[in-house]
Amino acid sequence: MIAQFFIPPFTSLYDKILNWAMIISIPALVIGLTSLIKLHYTRIIRKTPNMPYSIVAFIAMITMALMGLIGGTGEGTGFEWMFKNIQVPMQATMFSLLAFYIASAAYRAFRARTLEATLMLLTAVIVMLARVPIGNFLWHLIMPNSNLPEVVSGWILNVPSMAARRGIILGISLGAIATSIKIILGIERSYMGAGE
Amino acid sequence: MSFWEKIGSFDRRYIFALIALTVIVPLLIPIGMPITITSEVKSVYDYIDSLPPGSAILVALDFDPASLAELYPMSLAVLKHAYTKKVKVIGMTLWITGASLGDMVMREAATSIAEVDKDYTYLGYVPSGAVAIMRMGQDISSVFKADYNGKPISQIPVMKGIKNYKDISLIVDLAAGGTPEAWIVYAGSPHKVPIAVGVTAVSAVGYYPYLNAKQLVGLIGGMKGAAEYEKLIQARGTASAGMDSQSMTHIAIILLIIIANASYFVIRRKNKKAVES
Numbered sequence: 001m002i003a004q005f006f007i008p009p010f011t012s013l014y015d016k017i018l019n020w021a022m023i024i025s026i027p028a029l030v031i032g033l034t035s036l037i038k039l040h041y042t043r044i045i046r047k048t049p050n051m052p053y054s055i056v057a058f059i060a061m062i063t064m065a066l067m068g069l070i071g072g073t074g075e076g077t078g079f080e081w082m083f084k085n086i087q088v089p090m091q092a093t094m095f096s097l098l099a100f101y102i103a104s105a106a107y108r109a110f111r112a113r114t115l116e117a118t119l120m121l122l123t124a125v126i127v128m129l130a131r132v133p134i135g136n137f138l139w140h141l142i143m144p145n146s147n148l149p150e151v152v153s154g155w156i157l158n159v160p161s162m163a164a165r166r167g168i169i170l171g172i173s174l175g176a177i178a179t180s181i182k183i184i185l186g187i188e189r190s191y192m193g194a195g196e
Numbered sequence: 197m198s199f200w201e202k203i204g205s206f207d208r209r210y211i212f213a214l215i216a217l218t219v220i221v222p223l224l225i226p227i228g229m230p231i232t233i234t235s236e237v238k239s240v241y242d243y244i245d246s247l248p249p250g251s252a253i254l255v256a257l258d259f260d261p262a263s264l265a266e267l268y269p270m271s272l273a274v275l276k277h278a279y280t281k282k283v284k285v286i287g288m289t290l291w292i293t294g295a296s297l298g299d300m301v302m303r304e305a306a307t308s309i310a311e312v313d314k315d316y317t318y319l320g321y322v323p324s325g326a327v328a329i330m331r332m333g334q335d336i337s338s339v340f341k342a343d344y345n346g347k348p349i350s351q352i353p354v355m356k357g358i359k360n361y362k363d364i365s366l367i368v369d370l371a372a373g374g375t376p377e378a379w380i381v382y383a384g385s386p387h388k389v390p391i392a393v394g395v396t397a398v399s400a401v402g403y404y405p406y407l408n409a410k411q412l413v414g415l416i417g418g419m420k421g422a423a424e425y426e427k428l429i430q431a432r433g434t435a436s437a438g439m440d441s442q443s444m445t446h447i448a449i450i451l452l453i454i455i456a457n458a459s460y461f462v463i464r465r466k467n468k469k470a471v472e473s
Binding site: 014015018019021022025026028029072073074075079080083084087088089090091092094095096099100102103104106107108110111112113121125128129131132133134135136137147150154157158161162165166169 | 206208211212214215216219229230231232234260261262263264265292293295296297299300303323324327328330331334335338339344345397401402404405408418420439440442443444445446447448449450452453455456457460461
């Protein structure tokens with residue numbers, strides 16, 4: 001794959017490799033589905049306390065699959081109706097709950113106990129205020145011609161935060177390269193169950 | 197239990213109620229907070245705005261309903277802008293749970309301004325993320341044989357003359373996960389195709405290194421970014437409406453943090469005094 005960047009005849013081989021990679025990755029979906037069915041089937045057979053949820057999961061899975069297979073997935077189909085009116089609101093609601101838990105967790109745990117915690121707290125407050133319109137609105141009541149909150153939050157995002165993020169990206173990349181080399185050379189075999 | 201101790205162990209149900217109120221009330225009674233435009237959002241707008249009519253952009257709608265509140269209005273704003281500029285739009289997704297959502301947003305944005313197959317097409321979902329991105333660099337039709345509704349690529353007028361990234365003027369990835377990095381690494385860098393990214397507010401911070409290194413044309417972050425884009429295209433939508441709620445919620449959380457810390461320090465001082473005496 002690296003060679004195709006430099007040597008043109010490798011391009012057709014590269015195409016074949018990519019096709020193979022795509023074909024190989026598709027069965028992952030089948031494996032995932034099989035695993036899900038197996039999990040819920042076992043729960044129903046064993047009548048575990050969570051059995052009703054597994055039945056709901058099975059009904060939902062079969063209904064959506066049948067809707068898609070029989071009526072299609074395009075505009076005006078039953079599949080789209082169910083997706084729009086059941087799945088979308090449910091999934092959006094689940095994610096929206098995060099706001100309530102964040103508020104509660106911030107209230108209970110966000111304390112200026114140490115210097116590091118204080119710095120983090122101040123940074124969070126500045127960014128939270130400056131990234132929403134009310135931050136500038138309130139600041140303009142005090143100093144109408146200044147954009148200080150935006151400047152400060154921009155600096156936080158573009159300098160210390162970005163530097164930390166770059167460090168994380170470099171660390172992850174070097175770690176991934178090192179692990180890949182170890183796997184290729186056969187030094188690292190735990191992914192195949194070795195050492196268990 | 198003293199006043200500050202009571203404050204410190206406030207029942208979380210009151211916090212939930214407060215957050216619910218700060219979200220709902222501004223939606224019912226809008227305040228209309230002024231939205232300022234940031235340079236990272238403006239540069240995405242400027243890039244699309246500068247594209248000549250007939251050029252093509254690829255829009256990857258890599259999100260699912262969980263991040264709909266932030267990314268759906270963002271997608272609508274970007275797509276409406278492209279459609280209005282008569283730029284050809286090729287939509288797709290790498291998220292299986294976002295396949296229907298992508299179709300919905302493409303159609304909604306096109307209402308009365310663009311025609312399916314003529315001005316835009318939605319190719320749907322493709323598995324195997326990074327590999328698909330790499331393969332599309334050689335030939336898009338080898339990854340997508342047909343559009344979302346099963347129409348063969350060769351029969352779609354908007355796809356005429358578009359073979360791979362060389363024919364694409366911009367890739368816009370509107371993503372809830374880590375797909376922008378794959379687009380940057382496997383499409384942007386090797387094929388020299390410009391990339392713009394729209395992400396949830398929580399993950400926007402992670403893309404500043406790419407923006408700073410000029411690997412991204414611009415960055416639209418969260419509902420605020422979407423509201424900025426709505427302001428730029430002069431089409432107030434749900435993101436602009438949500439800005440009042442978000443502002444009030446942020447203020448509520450900051451006040452809660454201040455109250456909780458005040459309680460913490462008062463109790464700590466009291467305990468210290470008790471130990472000393």
